[in-house]
Amino acid sequence: MKKQKVSSAVIRRLPRYFRHLTDLHLTGVERISSSALGKSMGLTASQIRQDLSCFGEFGQQGYGYNVDNLRGEIADILGMNKGHTAIILGAGNLGRALMENFHFDRSGVALAAAFDVSPDVVGQERGGVPVYHVDKLEEYLAAHPASIGVLTVPRGVANPIAARLVRAGVKGIWNFTNTELNLKEPGVIIENVHFADSLLALSYMISEDA
Amino acid sequence: MKKQKVSSAVIRRLPRYFRHLTDLHLTGVERISSSALGKSMGLTASQIRQDLSCFGEFGQQGYGYNVDNLRGEIADILGMNKGHTAIILGAGNLGRALMENFHFDRSGVALAAAFDVSPDVVGQERGGVPVYHVDKLEEYLAAHPASIGVLTVPRGVANPIAARLVRAGVKGIWNFTNTELNLKEPGVIIENVHFADSLLALSYMISEDA
DNA sequence: TAGATTGTTAATCGATTAACAATC
DNA sequence: TAGATTGTTAATCGATTAACAATC
Numbered sequence: 001m002k003k004q005k006v007s008s009a010v011i012r013r014l015p016r017y018f019r020h021l022t023d024l025h026l027t028g029v030e031r032i033s034s035s036a037l038g039k040s041m042g043l044t045a046s047q048i049r050q051d052l053s054c055f056g057e058f059g060q061q062g063y064g065y066n067v068d069n070l071r072g073e074i075a076d077i078l079g080m081n082k083g084h085t086a087i088i089l090g091a092g093n094l095g096r097a098l099m100e101n102f103h104f105d106r107s108g109v110a111l112a113a114a115f116d117v118s119p120d121v122v123g124q125e126r127g128g129v130p131v132y133h134v135d136k137l138e139e140y141l142a143a144h145p146a147s148i149g150v151l152t153v154p155r156g157v158a159n160p161i162a163a164r165l166v167r168a169g170v171k172g173i174w175n176f177t178n179t180e181l182n183l184k185e186p187g188v189i190i191e192n193v194h195f196a197d198s199l200l201a202l203s204y205m206i207s208e209d210a
Numbered sequence: 211m212k213k214q215k216v217s218s219a220v221i222r223r224l225p226r227y228f229r230h231l232t233d234l235h236l237t238g239v240e241r242i243s244s245s246a247l248g249k250s251m252g253l254t255a256s257q258i259r260q261d262l263s264c265f266g267e268f269g270q271q272g273y274g275y276n277v278d279n280l281r282g283e284i285a286d287i288l289g290m291n292k293g294h295t296a297i298i299l300g301a302g303n304l305g306r307a308l309m310e311n312f313h314f315d316r317s318g319v320a321l322a323a324a325f326d327v328s329p330d331v332v333g334q335e336r337g338g339v340p341v342y343h344v345d346k347l348e349e350y351l352a353a354h355p356a357s358i359g360v361l362t363v364p365r366g367v368a369n370p371i372a373a374r375l376v377r378a379g380v381k382g383i384w385n386f387t388n389t390e391l392n393l394k395e396p397g398v399i400i401e402n403v404h405f406a407d408s409l410l411a412l413s414y415m416i417s418e419d420a
Numbered sequence: 421t422a423g424a425t426t427g428t429t430a431a432t433c434g435a436t437t438a439a440c441a442a443t444c
Numbered sequence: 445t446a447g448a449t450t451g452t453t454a455a456t457c458g459a460t461t462a463a464c465a466a467t468c
Contacts, residue, residue: 007458007459009458009459009460010459011411011414011415012407012411014410014411014414015404015406015407015408015410015411016407018410019388019404019406019407020390033424033425033426034425034426035425044460044461044462045425045461046460046461046462046463047459047460047461049425049426049427049428050427050428050459050460050461052427053427053428057426057427059425059426059427060425060426060467060468061424061425061426061427061466061467061468062423062424062425062426062467062468063424063425063426063468064424064425064426065426077414078410078413078414078417079413079414079416079417079418080410080413082413082417084413084416084417092307092311093303093306093307093310093311094307094311096303096307097302097303097304097306097307098405100303101302101303101304102405102406103406104409106406107406107409107410107413108413109409109413147416148409148412148413148416171416172412172413172415172416174408174409174412178229180230189412189415189416191408191409191411191412191415193403193405193408194225194229195308195312195403196225196229196312196313196316196317197222197225197226197229198225198384198401198403199314199317199319199358199384199401200224200225200228200288200290200317201221201222201224201225201401202358202382202384202399202401203288203289203290203292203294203317203318203319203358203382204221204224204287204288204289205221205382205399205401206289206294206357206358206381206382206399207288207289207292207294208289217434217435219434219435219436220435243448243449243450244449244450245449254436254437254438255437255449256436256437256438256439257435257436257437259449259450259451259452260435260436260437260451260452262451263451263452267450267451269449269450269451270443270444270449270450271442271443271444271448271449271450271451272443272444272447272448272449272450273444273448273449273450274448274449274450275450
């Protein structure tokens with residue numbers, strides 16, 4: 001178990017490797033070299049080999065990598081086989097879009113439930129996922145622990161809800177609320193999805209040469 | 211007009227600066243030093259000054275930065291005052307969530323219309339935005355040019371629709387389709403929003419020390 | 421075997437941080 | 445004025461790329 005710290009740049013590339021290898025696998029490709037993979041992803045062969053070497057030796061000299069095997073190794077590295085479970089907080093438009101359309105299972109995550117306050121959705125099912133009242137959150141989590149909380153609540157309640165999630169033992173928060181969460185608990189991981197940041201970066205890039 | 215290339219790391223931080231300055235402004239903060247801003251954002255003062263120096267001189271020795279002024283400068287840099295217009299392709303769950311809940315205007319972008327094929331939505335309005343049949347796309351864009359296409363169509367049609375957008379003169383594509391778009395046109399900017407990549411990175415981080 | 425391609429060490433490049441003169 | 449803080453140049457650090465011996 002080599003325990004050197006893996007840089008964030010590498011971590012961000014891992015899902016891309018996984019996605020490309022999945023595509024290759026579905027296309028029937030059985031083996032690929034670092035240079036071929038690099039060309040198709042816009043990376044250098046060196047970088048790919050360097051990245052993978054953080055986690056082990058997955059290739060074979062003179063051959064390259066077995067696509068399906070490497071895909072499996074990366075799935076493992078990403079924690080896709082750890083049986084992570086997620087719950088959604090906030091079954092508004094975005095929450096429902098995730099429930100109905102996003103394939104959590106393809107990332108190795110089981111979406112177990114959603115929570116909201118509105119009588120319009122509480123008690124219903126969306127995309128096969130039950131929606132409970134948020135008052136039941138702690139009770140639910142005590143019986144059905146979850147490692148990931150998906151935060152799609154309104155900005156205003158983001159922090160209090162996040163604090164409740166953390167107190168109830170959630171390990172990571174997937175934050176869609178456009179708020180910087182400030183938790184005191186150190187161990188909890190926050191992954192922010194800031195739509196506006198992404199759109200503004202695009203706006204910058206298309207504005208540059210005008 | 212200094213024209214040194216701005217690194218992608220800097221570009222990605224600009225929207226964060228904008229967001230934090232907006233928050234400060236709303237809280238009534240009038241001036242801030244690079245070190246105070248750095249502390250609140252988890253960056254070094256050096257980095258902030260270095261970043262800003264790519265675009266000009268916005269501070270004052272011994273004083274720091276005027277929050278509202280700097281916010282305005284960054285808005286300008288980001289192209290928020292260029293009058294960018296966006297259209298949404300695909301008025302499914304995600305497309306509708308963006309129409310009804312995402313404030314394009316807060317990023318300086320006007321959302322003008324959406325396009326879909328389903329009779330269930332075509333002809334309706336969502337969040338004040340009309341939904342047209344995608345057959346009308348070229349005709350519409352000829353009359354109402356847009357700089358940004360928001361791609362929330364199913365994976366399968368992502369590439370053909372993207373190609374049509376580009377042919378019709380769109381400058382950037384905000385891609386939510388979990389597909390790597392391959393366009394031949396060089397000038398067009400693609401900004402990918404890969405939910406799964408983000409979730410997998412989170413999965414990795416919470417799995418690490420288990 | 422010869423050719424291909426790995427994993428890894430060394431070299432390069434770029435980004436972040438530190439230092440400091442300039443000055444409000 | 446003295447203190448604070450900028451913009452910028454130099455130093456450091458880390459990440460990417462290149463090179464190459466090992467070997468399938």
